[in-house]
Amino acid sequence: MKTSTLIKRFTPYYKKYTGVMVMDLFCAALTTICEMVLPLILRHITNVGMRDLSLLTVRTIVNIGILYFALRVVDGLASYYMAYTGHVMGAAIETDMREDAFAHLQKLSDNYFNNTKVGQIMSRITSDLFDVTEFAHHCPEEFFIAFLKAVVSFVILARINLLLTCIIFILIPVMAVSCTYFNLQVRKAFKLQRNHIGELNARIEDSLLGNKVVRAFANEEVELEKFNRDNHEFLKIKRQTYKYMAAFQNTIRMFDGLMYVVVIVAGGIFMIKGLIEPADLVAYTLYVTTLLATIRRIIEFAEQFQRGMTGIERFMELMDANVDIFDEEGAVPLENVEGGITFRHVSFEYPDDQTPVLSDIDLTIHPGEKVALVGPSGGGKTTLLNLIPRFYDPTEGEILLDGQNIRMVTLESLRSSVGVVQQDVYLFSGSVYENIAYGRPGASREEVVQAAKLAGAHEFIEELKDGYDTYVGERGVKLSGGQKQRISIARVFLKAPKVLLLDEATAALDNESEHLVSESLDKLAAGRTTLTIAHRLTTIHGADRILVLSGNRIVEEGNHEALMKQKGIYYQLYVSANVLEKSASKGDSFPEVKCANE
Structure with a gap:
C-alpha cells in the first residue's frame, strides 16, 4: 500500500485523542523555542562584548542566565508531558487498533482461518502493533518539530546571511532524494521481516501444540532442523535489513559532513570579505548544527517510521479481510x-x-x-x-x-x-467451571452444576483436585477425552x-x-x-x-x-x-x- 493511503486510513485513530495531540504539539513547540533561543543569546553576548565589553554587566549576564534557566524549566515540563502523556496516547491508539483487529477476527468465517496460519494472525495483532505505539506518538511530533526548526532556522539564518543560507538549504532536498532509495529498501526489508516472524511463530506454535506427536515419533531432531532453517532464514533477512540501514546512515553522515564543509569554507570566505561578522558566524554554525541534528533525527526516525508503517500495513491487510458471514440489512x-x-x-x-x-x-x-x-x-x-x-x-x-x-x-x-458438539472438543485454558459457564455467560453457579449433572459430569468433577475450580490446562490436556466431551455437553446443556x-x-x-x-x-x-x-x-x-x-x-x-x-x-x-x-x-x-x- 502507498504510504499516503496508510496514513489516511490510520489518521482517524487520533480523533479520540485530539486534545492530547494538540497539547503534545504545543509542548513540542515550547521545547523547540527553548532550544532555538540559546544561539541568539550567545550571539547577543558575543556581539555586545566585541563592540564594547563595558556594556556587559554582571546583572545583565545574571538576568540572561535566569531567563534561560526559566526557559529550561519550561522545556523540562514540556518534555515530561511529551514523554509520558504522548507515549500513553500512542499505547492507547495501539490498544484501540488491537481491539478493532480482534473484533474483526470474530466476524471472519471459517474459510479465512482455514487458509491463514494462527502464528501470522498473532504476529499481526501483537508484535506488529508494538511499533505503532512509537509511531503514533513520534510521527506527528517529530515532523512538527522538524518543520518548526526548519522555518525558524531559515528565517534567522537568512537574516544573518541569505546567500550562505540558500546554499545550505539547497543541499537538504538533495540529501532527501539520495536517501529515498535506501529508505524504500528498508521498508521492503521490514515488511519481509514481519512476514517471516509470523511464519516463525506459526512454526513454533505448530511444533509445541504437536509436541506429543513429535516425541511419539522421536522426531525432535526433525523439528529442530525445520526451526533452525526458518530461524537462519530470518537472520538472512535481518542481515539484508541492516545492510540497507547502514547504507542509509552512511549517506546521512556524508551529507552531514558536506554541510559543515560548506559552512566552514563559505562562511570563512564571507567573514574575510566582511560579509558576515565573527559572532554571527558562530551563531550561524550553532543554528546549522541544530538544523543538522534535526535533519539527522528525522532521518534516523525513518527507521521507526518504516517499522510503524509496516505494522500499520499488516494491520490494514487484516482489517481488509472480507467478512463473508454477516447480518444482512433488515435481519x-x-x-x-x-x-x-x-x-x-x-x-x-x-x-x-x-x-x-x-x-x-x-x-x-x-x-x-x-x-x-x-x-x-x-x-x-x-x-x-x-x-x-x-x-x-x-x-x-x-x-x-x-x-x-x-x-x-x-x-x-x-x-x-443452535448447539454444537464436535468430535474434537476445545476447552479454554481455565477452570472446569469457566468452561461450562462459557455456554451461557452470566449463569449462576447452581445452573452450571445442574448442567454438569445433566451431562453426567458432576461426579468426576467433584473428584478432581479442586472440583469445579480445577485448572484444565491448555486445550484441556489434564482431562481424558470422555471427561472433556462431557464438559462440552454440559456447556451445551447450559446454553439450552x-x-x-x-x-x-x-x-x-x-x-x-x-x-x-x-x-x-x-x-x-x-x-x-x-x-x-x-x-x-x-x-x-x-x-x-x-x-x-x-x-x-x-x-x-x-x-x-x-x-x-x-x-x-x-x-x-x-x-x-x-x-x-x-x-x-x-x-x-x-x-x-x-x-x-x-
Whole structure:
C-alpha cells in the first residue's frame, strides 16, 4: 500500500485523542523555542562584548542566565508531558487498533482461518502493533518539530546571511532524494521481516501444540532442523535489513559532513570579505548544527517510521479481510424457536478450491425430529451441519429455520439457538467451571452444576483436585477425552438450544466413555431437533430418520429398518461395520472391505 493511503486510513485513530495531540504539539513547540533561543543569546553576548565589553554587566549576564534557566524549566515540563502523556496516547491508539483487529477476527468465517496460519494472525495483532505505539506518538511530533526548526532556522539564518543560507538549504532536498532509495529498501526489508516472524511463530506454535506427536515419533531432531532453517532464514533477512540501514546512515553522515564543509569554507570566505561578522558566524554554525541534528533525527526516525508503517500495513491487510458471514440489512432476531429446518435446493463449494461438496439438497426436518447423517467420508455430512449455524453460506439455495431464511435473521440469535458438539472438543485454558459457564455467560453457579449433572459430569468433577475450580490446562490436556466431551455437553446443556448438531461426538472415545457420553447426549437431545453424524451405525437405530449422503447428494432416506430392506449403500455400510467390529473383538486382522460407493 502507498504510504499516503496508510496514513489516511490510520489518521482517524487520533480523533479520540485530539486534545492530547494538540497539547503534545504545543509542548513540542515550547521545547523547540527553548532550544532555538540559546544561539541568539550567545550571539547577543558575543556581539555586545566585541563592540564594547563595558556594556556587559554582571546583572545583565545574571538576568540572561535566569531567563534561560526559566526557559529550561519550561522545556523540562514540556518534555515530561511529551514523554509520558504522548507515549500513553500512542499505547492507547495501539490498544484501540488491537481491539478493532480482534473484533474483526470474530466476524471472519471459517474459510479465512482455514487458509491463514494462527502464528501470522498473532504476529499481526501483537508484535506488529508494538511499533505503532512509537509511531503514533513520534510521527506527528517529530515532523512538527522538524518543520518548526526548519522555518525558524531559515528565517534567522537568512537574516544573518541569505546567500550562505540558500546554499545550505539547497543541499537538504538533495540529501532527501539520495536517501529515498535506501529508505524504500528498508521498508521492503521490514515488511519481509514481519512476514517471516509470523511464519516463525506459526512454526513454533505448530511444533509445541504437536509436541506429543513429535516425541511419539522421536522426531525432535526433525523439528529442530525445520526451526533452525526458518530461524537462519530470518537472520538472512535481518542481515539484508541492516545492510540497507547502514547504507542509509552512511549517506546521512556524508551529507552531514558536506554541510559543515560548506559552512566552514563559505562562511570563512564571507567573514574575510566582511560579509558576515565573527559572532554571527558562530551563531550561524550553532543554528546549522541544530538544523543538522534535526535533519539527522528525522532521518534516523525513518527507521521507526518504516517499522510503524509496516505494522500499520499488516494491520490494514487484516482489517481488509472480507467478512463473508454477516447480518444482512433488515435481519431480525429469532424468537420462540421450535427447530424446524428446511433446505431448498442447497449447493455448496469451498471458495478456495471450488470443488462441489453439496449439490441441490432438498430436505425438511420437523421440530424435535432426530435425524442421523451417514455415508462415505467426504460426502458432505459435516458441511451440511456447518451451514445451519452459518459457519458457511450456501453457494446456491436457501436454508430456513422455522420458516425464516437464516440469512435474514441475526447471527447472534441464530447461533444462540443452535448447539454444537464436535468430535474434537476445545476447552479454554481455565477452570472446569469457566468452561461450562462459557455456554451461557452470566449463569449462576447452581445452573452450571445442574448442567454438569445433566451431562453426567458432576461426579468426576467433584473428584478432581479442586472440583469445579480445577485448572484444565491448555486445550484441556489434564482431562481424558470422555471427561472433556462431557464438559462440552454440559456447556451445551447450559446454553439450552432448540437445535442440536452432533458431529461424531463419540468417535474418539473408548467403549466405556462412549457409553457414558451417549447417555448424556440422549438426555441433551430430548425435546430438541437433533442432527447426528455417527461413526458407529449401531448408535443411530433409534433415529427418526437416517439420511445417506454420497456423491454430494442425499441418495437414501428412511429409518433403520427401511434402509436395511433396500440393501443399498446404508445396508453395505452397516454390514461392513459389523464385520469390522466382530473381527476387532476377536483380535483378527481386518478383512478387505470395499467402500460402499465403489
